[in-house]
Amino acid sequence: QITLKEYGPTLVKPTQTLTLTCTVSGISLSTSGVGVGWIRQPPGKALEWLALIYWHDDKHYSPSLKSRLTVTKDTSKDQVVLTMTNMDPVDTATYYCAHSDFWSGYYGFNIWGQGTMVTVSS
Amino acid sequence: EIVLTQFPGTLSLSPGEGATLSCRASQTVSSTYLSWYQQKPGQAPRLLISGASNRASGVPDRISGSGSGTDFTLTISRLEPEDFAVYYCQQYGGSPPFTFGQGTKLEIK
Numbered sequence: 686q687i688t689l690k691e692y693g694p695t696l697v698k699p700t701q702t703l704t705l706t707c708t709v710s711g712i713s714l715s716t717s718g719v720g721v722g723w724i725r726q727p728p729g730k731a732l733e734w735l736a737l738i739y740w741h742d743d744k745h746y747s748p749s750l751k752s753r754l755t756v757t758k759d760t761s762k763d764q765v766v767l768t769m770t771n772m773d774p775v776d777t778a779t780y781y782c783a784h785s786d787f788w789s790g791y792y793g794f795n796i797w798g799q800g801t802m803v804t805v806s807s
Numbered sequence: 808e809i810v811l812t813q814f815p816g817t818l819s820l821s822p823g824e825g826a827t828l829s830c831r832a833s834q835t836v837s838s839t840y841l842s843w844y845q846q847k848p849g850q851a852p853r854l855l856i857s858g859a860s861n862r863a864s865g866v867p868d869r870i871s872g873s874g875s876g877t878d879f880t881l882t883i884s885r886l887e888p889e890d891f892a893v894y895y896c897q898q899y900g901g902s903p904p905f906t907f908g909q910g911t912k913l914e915i916k
Contacts, residue, residue, distance in 0.1 A: 722905070724907075731895065731907055731908070731909045731910050732844075732852065732895055732897075732907040732910075733907065734897075734903060734904075734905035734906065734907065737904075737905070745903075745904055746903075747903045748808075748902055748903050749903075781851055781852075783851075783852075789857065790839060790858075791839060791840065791842065791857035791858050791861070791899075792840050792842075792899030792900075792904075792905070793842035793854055793857045793897065793899075794842075794844075794852075794854060794897075795854045795857075795863060796854075797851035797852055797853070798851065799851055800851050
């Protein structure tokens with residue numbers, strides 16, 4: 686059974702860098718086909734895809750946020766890390782990590798973490 | 808960028824009725840790359856449908872997906888109390904590679 690869980694600060698100040706960690710269990714991040722994406726959701730608003738990293742270290746970013754995002758993985762720790770620089774109050778949201786199976790061919794997110802709420806405020 | 812527009816924004820129905828939720832893409836989307844999610848308050852989204860019409864594990868068969876090209880539909884027959892939630896469509900392709908619709912809220916009338 687694959688599970689994901691997000692960890693990170695609940696409060697960051699404007700201009701600071703946000704670092705979120707997604708810990709994956711039940712599957713190795715080096716297993717062929719494994720992808721982990723990051724999606725966020727401002728309060729009361731829709732989902733927004735941010736980034737995705739695959740087992741072979743291929744990375745994809747939202748073009749509108751690419752300059753601020755970095756996604757990495759540590760296979761030995763079963764962790765995927767997302768950093769977002771220059772945080773702003775509009776970045777206040779629940780941040781989710783989610784699993785995507787590349788070999789399914791569907792490019793959906795079939796397993797989600799519970800999400801972590803991040804508030805940006807001075 | 809492929810924009811997904813969902814309508815209606817809110818759908819008010821009673822248990823036992825049928826629901827039809829629409830997702831329209833600004834460009835042609837491969838049906839293989841169209842997914843639907845259900846999200847309940849305070850919960851993470853749950854994958855319902857992949858490839859436009861393939862139910863995920865555990866999804867009841869009264870929930871179905873269809874469509875092709877730019878128009879996709881999620882149909883829920885015989886609404887149960889647990890079906891009242893927000894539904895999102897999502898596509899893969901283009902730049903950015905993943906986009907979500909703005910959601911349809913299915914509420915109890």
